[in-house]
Amino acid sequence: MRPGRALWIGVLLAPALATMLLFVVWPLLGAFADAFYSFRGLAPDRFAGLTNFQDVLFAEPWRSTALQALRHNLVVFATLLVAQNGLAFLIAFALLHALPLHRLHRVIVFLPVLLSAVIVGALWKLLLHPLFGAVNAALALLGIEGRPWLGDAQTALGSIMLANGWHWAGFPALLFLAAMQRIPREVFEAARMDGAGAFMILRQIVWPLVAQATTIIFTLTFIGSFNWFELPYLMAGLAGSPGGATDVLGLFFYRTAFGSVSSGLQDFGHGSALAVLMFVFLAASSAVALRFLRRREIEI
Amino acid sequence: MKRHTTTLRATIAATLFSLSTILPATAGELTFWTWRQEDRAAYTELFRDFTAANPGIKVNFEAFAPENYNTIASTALAGGKGGDVLQARAYGVLEQFAKTGYYRKLDQASVPELANLPAEALAAETLRADGAVYALPYASQTLGLFINKDVFEKAGLTPPTTWAELQSVGAALKAKGITPIANGTATAWMDEVFAGIFTAPMLGPDFVADILAGRATFEDKRFTGALAHLLELRDLMPQGYTGIDYPTSQQLFLSGRAAMFAGGSFEIANFRKQNPKLNMDFIAPVAMQQGQPRYVAKFFDGGYAVNAQSPNQEDAIKLVRYMGTKAYGDKFAALLGNISPIKGVEIADPLLAKVAQLNAVSIPYIMAVHFRFQSPTGSELLSAGLQKMFAGQATPEQVGADVTAGIATYFTPFQKKP
Numbered sequence: 051m052r053p054g055r056a057l058w059i060g061v062l063l064a065p066a067l068a069t070m071l072l073f074v075v076w077p078l079l080g081a082f083a084d085a086f087y088s089f090r091g092l093a094p095d096r097f098a099g100l101t102n103f104q105d106v107l108f109a110e111p112w113r114s115t116a117l118q119a120l121r122h123n124l125v126v127f128a129t130l131l132v133a134q135n136g137l138a139f140l141i142a143f144a145l146l147h148a149l150p151l152h153r154l155h156r157v158i159v160f161l162p163v164l165l166s167a168v169i170v171g172a173l174w175k176l177l178l179h180p181l182f183g184a185v186n187a188a189l190a191l192l193g194i195e196g197r198p199w200l201g202d203a204q205t206a207l208g209s210i211m212l213a214n215g216w217h218w219a220g221f222p223a224l225l226f227l228a229a230m231q232r233i234p235r236e237v238f239e240a241a242r243m244d245g246a247g248a249f250m251i252l253r254q255i256v257w258p259l260v261a262q263a264t265t266i267i268f269t270l271t272f273i274g275s276f277n278w279f280e281l282p283y284l285m286a287g288l289a290g291s292p293g294g295a296t297d298v299l300g301l302f303f304y305r306t307a308f309g310s311v312s313s314g315l316q317d318f319g320h321g322s323a324l325a326v327l328m329f330v331f332l333a334a335s336s337a338v339a340l341r342f343l344r345r346r347e348i349e350i
Numbered sequence: 351m352k353r354h355t356t357t358l359r360a361t362i363a364a365t366l367f368s369l370s371t372i373l374p375a376t377a378g379e380l381t382f383w384t385w386r387q388e389d390r391a392a393y394t395e396l397f398r399d400f401t402a403a404n405p406g407i408k409v410n411f412e413a414f415a416p417e418n419y420n421t422i423a424s425t426a427l428a429g430g431k432g433g434d435v436l437q438a439r440a441y442g443v444l445e446q447f448a449k450t451g452y453y454r455k456l457d458q459a460s461v462p463e464l465a466n467l468p469a470e471a472l473a474a475e476t477l478r479a480d481g482a483v484y485a486l487p488y489a490s491q492t493l494g495l496f497i498n499k500d501v502f503e504k505a506g507l508t509p510p511t512t513w514a515e516l517q518s519v520g521a522a523l524k525a526k527g528i529t530p531i532a533n534g535t536a537t538a539w540m541d542e543v544f545a546g547i548f549t550a551p552m553l554g555p556d557f558v559a560d561i562l563a564g565r566a567t568f569e570d571k572r573f574t575g576a577l578a579h580l581l582e583l584r585d586l587m588p589q590g591y592t593g594i595d596y597p598t599s600q601q602l603f604l605s606g607r608a609a610m611f612a613g614g615s616f617e618i619a620n621f622r623k624q625n626p627k628l629n630m631d632f633i634a635p636v637a638m639q640q641g642q643p644r645y646v647a648k649f650f651d652g653g654y655a656v657n658a659q660s661p662n663q664e665d666a667i668k669l670v671r672y673m674g675t676k677a678y679g680d681k682f683a684a685l686l687g688n689i690s691p692i693k694g695v696e697i698a699d700p701l702l703a704k705v706a707q708l709n710a711v712s713i714p715y716i717m718a719v720h721f722r723f724q725s726p727t728g729s730e731l732l733s734a735g736l737q738k739m740f741a742g743q744a745t746p747e748q749v750g751a752d753v754t755a756g757i758a759t760y761f762t763p764f765q766k767k768p
Contacts, residue, residue: 090449090450091445091446091447091448091449091450091451091452092424092428092446092447092449092450092452093428093450093451109759110755110756110759111726111731111755111756111759178593179593179598180588180589180590180591180593180594181588181589181590181594181598186590196590197590197593198536198590198591198592198593198594199593200536200593201534201535201536201590201591201592201593201594201741202592202593202741203741203743287536287537287538287595288538289538289539289730289733289734289737291536291537291538291737292535292536292592292737292738292740292741293734293735293737293738293741293743293744294734294738306725308418308420308421309420309443310539310730311416311417311539314725314727314729314730315442315443315446315722315723315724315725315727316420316421316424316443316446317725320725
């Protein structure tokens with residue numbers, strides 16, 4: 051490579067690299083360091099060893115809140131993995147069959163993915179509103195009494211997951227569809243000649259042959275579920291209302307580190323400890339899951 | 351290659367321009383940081399008066415989103431940047447900034463106008479550890495009951511003064527298809543406000559004194575009993591109240607669909623802006639029995655602090671001194687619809703004057719004033735507990751126990767209690 055070209059490539063890469071180091075790596079290292087300090091006001095004061103980690107994991111009220119938030123993240127992950135991605139898989143399979151208006155359906159399915167979380171949150175909050183919401187109005191037409199979906203501990207988390215599914219199902223559907231389209235037509239034809247029905251084809255042929263897409267979707271769902279913040283924040287507030295029923299680790303971290311407007315204080319030490327624990331958990335779990343899922347991938 | 355060089359130059363120029371926007375103001379120019387974008391016009395007028403009295407000092411108004419203000423301000427101040435004068439929050443958050451050394455200490459030698467402020471206002475902007483004042487208080491807030499006078503008049507009813515009247519008036523309003531109380535419980539911090547309003551007359555100053563002295567905890571029957579009374583209000587709140595958030599509650603009141611709204615005096619200016627035709631009143635919460643004092647809960651909202659790292663200390667102090675004068679307080683109250691704590695301030699607005707009168711029979715908004723200094727704050731604990739209680743997931747006794755246990759992690763008088 052000519053030295054001039056190498057220099058030019060270096061110049062082109064430098065801004066991105068500098069941005070990455072400045073805005074991603076440096077804050078990450080900063081958060082990691084802050085986790086080991088006690089704070090005097092808003093500045094690190096004394097080295098505190100593992101105290102912040104001990105507090106977050108074992109001392110009340112952090113422990114109960116962290117456990118509750120983690121439990122909700124697990125529920126969100128399991129639900130989105132099965133319901134949102136299962137639906138996406140079925141949508142992709144339907145779109146694969148080039149049914150009438152399938153191009154239009156493909157656009158419709160993917161359209162919500164293009165919307166920002168702020169719009170989706172506001173839209174669903176309005177739809178689920180106990181007084182003015184379309185959902186309760188529709189139920190009333192059927193003679194069913196509506197409820198405060200986001201204000202009821204039994205339904206609040208499910209309602210936000212529903213909004214999330216509406217927002218994101220198009221993305222895994224598109225990934226599944228792309229993977230399905232890579233399967234040679236002959237495989238389907240051979241299966242049909244052998245008398246396999248649609249369910250058999252789906253289970254025995256399509257599912258194993260889209261394993262690569264499944265790995266990606268699983269990983270993204272896992273990371274997305276444990277970093278879940280925008281929708282619960284927009285639809286249920288920083289406190290995870292009602293009474294913590296929608297509290298997740300992302301909200302708990304933000305509340306702890308930065309405080310809430312009218313009731314909380316900034317606590318960078320415990321917030322950073324929480325962030326480090328979340329990072330380690332996500333990185334380790336993703337690595338193990340990837341290793342396991344890669345084993346079942348089949349090259350076409 | 352020439353094109354590449356041009357691109358590089360453009361990038362460097364853009365970067366330098368971006369950096370210039372975060373550099374401090376030049377001499378003769380001050381920046382004022384706030385979380386209240388909606389107050390821009392009023393402050394522009396107030397700063398025009400300041401510049402007229404102090405030729406050569408111009409003040410630039412810069413507002414940031416309220417939910418991110420503390421984070422933005424602390425990040426800027428940590429880097430030696432930020433406004434020269436900043437709107438500072440009170441109590442615990444003030445302490446965090448002051449303790450870190452971000453705000454300059456104010457005393458009567460540098461700001462003689464501190465003498466114009468009552469002790470309880472200065473206490474809200476004082477770091478308890480060194481007893482020094484770090485911001486000049488700008489407003490007190492009172493929690494009470496907003497009344498839509500037109501709705502009451504149309505219904506042929508008068509606003510309630512006792513708990514029994516509240517129930518009977520509420521039933522009468524409901525019978526006419528009007529929601530008696532606009533508040534829902536979906537916004538956690540507003541639940542603390544709601545409880546602060548209706549429980550103040552039940553608790554009174556003796557309870558506050560007992561709590562601070564460690565003679566009582568929040569498990570005390572006076573407190574849990576008051577919370578139990580709040581549950582009686584569920585019938586008067588909007589349908590699906592657990593899913594009704596703060597903005598919806600405001601709109602229900604503003605539109606006349608609800609007759610009353612439990613809120614703070616900080617709503618007055620906003621309500622007038624949103625519905626200039628609104629015929630409203632602000633009254634003290636109801637007493638349990640006729641003749642008993644109807645205490646309102648009161649707190650101080652924040653103050654004006656000087657950035658300790660500001661290169662324009664002298665001018666910044668001049669601005670804060672101006673903000674401590676009666677002339678400023680008079681105009682502040684008139685333009686912003688808030689009660690300035692500066693002694694002798696004249697309040698021309700009749701509604702605001704009434705609020706000031708109600709302050710004569712007040713108790714501190716207890717969690718904000720006394721238990722927002724360490725985590726978990728009393729406000730966080732109480733609002734979470736109240737949401738559960740209103741949703742039927744916790745009893746008043748459980749809420750009292752959880753609040754006490756949370757505060758006991760740092761408030762020693764509670765630790766002595768079994």
